[in-house]
Amino acid sequence: MASCNLGPYIPRANGCNGCDKHLRVVHSGTPRCDRCLPDDVSQLKTCACHQVRYCSTQCQKDNWKVHRAHCQNARQARQFSRTLGPTAEARHLSFVEWCKRSDKHFGPSALWALGASTDVDRTGSHIFVIYLDVEETISKGGKTQFKHRVRSAKCASEAEVKRECAPENSTGSKWTVPPPMPFCARILVIDDGLPNTLDLFDHMVEAVDIVESRSKVFRGMECDWLSLLKDSVAAGDRIPIQRYLHRPGSTPALHELRYQYTESWKKSHPNVFAMAAASALDIPRHPQRIITHSLVLHIDVEEEHPGVFGKHTVRSAKMNSLAELRPLFHGDTILMQATLFPQPNILRTVIVDDYLPFGPNIQVFGVDMSKTPDPRTSLPYRSDWFATLKRMVEQ
Numbered sequence: 001m002a003s004c005n006l007g008p009y010i011p012r013a014n015g016c017n018g019c020d021k022h023l024r025v026v027h028s029g030t031p032r033c034d035r036c037l038p039d040d041v042s043q044l045k046t047c048a049c050h051q052v053r054y055c056s057t058q059c060q061k062d063n064w065k066v067h068r069a070h071c072q073n074a075r076q077a078r079q080f081s082r083t084l085g086p087t088a089e090a091r092h093l094s095f096v097e098w099c100k101r102s103d104k105h106f107g108p109s110a111l112w113a114l115g116a117s118t119d120v121d122r123t124g125s126h127i128f129v130i131y132l133d134v135e136e137t138i139s140k141g142g143k144t145q146f147k148h149r150v151r152s153a154k155c156a157s158e159a160e161v162k163r164e165c166a167p168e169n170s171t172g173s174k175w176t177v178p179p180p181m182p183f184c185a186r187i188l189v190i191d192d193g194l195p196n197t198l199d200l201f202d203h204m205v206e207a208v209d210i211v212e213s214r215s216k217v218f219r220g221m222e223c224d225w226l227s228l229l230k231d232s233v234a235a236g237d238r239i240p241i242q243r244y245l246h247r248p249g250s251t252p253a254l255h256e257l258r259y260q261y262t263e264s265w266k267k268s269h270p271n272v273f274a275m276a277a278a279s280a281l282d283i284p285r286h287p288q289r290i291i292t293h294s295l296v297l298h299i300d301v302e303e304e305h306p307g308v309f310g311k312h313t314v315r316s317a318k319m320n321s322l323a324e325l326r327p328l329f330h331g332d333t334i335l336m337q338a339t340l341f342p343q344p345n346i347l348r349t350v351i352v353d354d355y356l357p358f359g360p361n362i363q364v365f366g367v368d369m370s371k372t373p374d375p376r377t378s379l380p381y382r383s384d385w386f387a388t389l390k391r392m393v394e395q
Contacts, residue, residue: 016044017052018063049074051100069176070202087144091134092198094146095191099201102148102233103187106130107205108241109229110185113155117183117211124180126155130189130229148191150230161188165200175200183207217330217358221245224252245357254307259360261309262301262353265393266365272392273349274367279385280319283347283369289319290369294340294348296320296328297389301353314390325350330358345370 015022021037023044037055044053045060049071054060110128115121135147156164158177165175165188178186187203218241228244246252266273277295278284297317302310322340328350329336339362340348346366353361372378382388 014044015053016055016059017047017067018054018059021055047071051096070178073175088194088198090144091136091146091191092194095132095134095148095194095199096201098146098148099189099203102236103203103205105232105236105238106187106189106203106229107185108238109153109223109225109232110187110205111207111210112223112225112228112241113153114185116185116207118214122155123183123185123207126157127161127177127186127188129154129156129161130187132189132191134191134193148233150226150233153226153229165196175202178202178204183210218242218245220247221357222248240359242357242359247355250306255356255360257307258301258303258309258353259356259363262299262312262351263363265312266351266363269393270365270367272389273365274347274379275382276317276385276389277347277349277367278379279382280317281347282381283379284381290347291344293319293321294325294350296325296350296352298352298354301355311394313394314386317386317389320350328352328362335359335362339364342366343368 016037021035023041024036024039041055044055045057046053047060047067051070051074052067054063106128111123113128114123114126116123130153131151133149133151135149137145137147161177180186181204183206185205185207187205189201189203191199193199222245223241224244224246228239228241232239244252246255273295276297280295281289281293283289295317296319298315300313300315302313304310325340326336329339340350343366345368347369349365351363351365353363355361
């Protein structure tokens with residue numbers, strides 16, 4: 001699936017299946033990117049299979065060799081569903097529409113489970129298979145409705161998928177395994193309550209920025225990708241992946257406990273943090289540093305046993321300008337602005353717990369200097385501020 005360089009996801013319905021470009025409207029008015037279609041392309045042409053769209057007849061022709069087998073199978077499946085009666089046809093059409101509407105939730109879990117762009121990358125040899133539970137209900141108007149939920153998911157080899165999906169139906173059509181593509185995950189969604197070949201929907205998602213995310217932002221983390229998939233599908237919205245990340249041997253729940261423990265610890269030392277930040281930034285002589293700099297503490301947390309934490313240790317402390325802090329936020333300007341720029345007169349101490357995933361690993365303690373007397377008298381400079389800080393918080 002294509003992704004614009006100005007955003008994390010481009011909806012499939014607004015993208016061309018041939019040239020991988022998309023309508024400018026997906027930016028919601030922001031400037032065009034290198035994947036925007038020309039301004040004179042106001043709508044996309046839907047293929048006869050009703051599953052892909054193109055920006056022009058020529059683009060559709062150019063993509064025909066790749067799409068032909070899938071298109072023919074999709075049309076045959078559509079025709080076959082009509083012979084099974086209205087309920088089966090309605091379930092099949094609901095399944096296809098739900099897959100197209102929900103495919104944006106499949107990618108993060110699939111890419112993580114397949115180990116995309118790591119030394120155990122299986123995107124070229126395996127397929128991410130999703131199995132659904134479908135709840136059938138009758139509306140007040142007598143119309144059959146279907147509610148889809150993820151039952152389970154797995155990474156299966158091409159041979160396993162071929163064996164599972166080999167049987168042909170009465171139309172003679174057979175689903176074929178999509179060929180691998182560089183930096184992409186192949187995803188197969190199965191509603192096993194439908195007849196063969198009607199129960200499958202395949203999808204391709206691109207590994208956008210997964211190399212950088214895993215090597216820099218989420219280094220050394222594991223992901224509860226099945227819970228991420230289930231929850232995202234159930235919510236109908238993308239959920240931040242960091243909620244499901246954890247260190248090997250730990251869990252997201254334990255990370256949340258550690259985060260809350262550090263937040264409570266942070267609030268119990270207001271005077272110590274204010275003294276340390278004022279001294280490190282030398283606020284009495286350089287009051288403008290309240291706006292341009294911050295004290296950054298890297299801490300360790302003693303874990304007595306799972307879920308029970310002991311004392312905090314300040315491993316290092318350093319004064320950094322806001323420009324020097326950018327690598328700490330991995331280029332996430334929204335998080336950085338929300339964390340560091342709520343008010344210009346806040347004396348900030350940034351607390352970093354490197355054990356936690358990016359996002360929860362950063363907390364900020366602030367002192368409103370507009371409500372503080374003259375810092376030259378209330379927060380005088382102390383040359384031993386670091387030793388005092390370590391001694392006070394570790395007692």
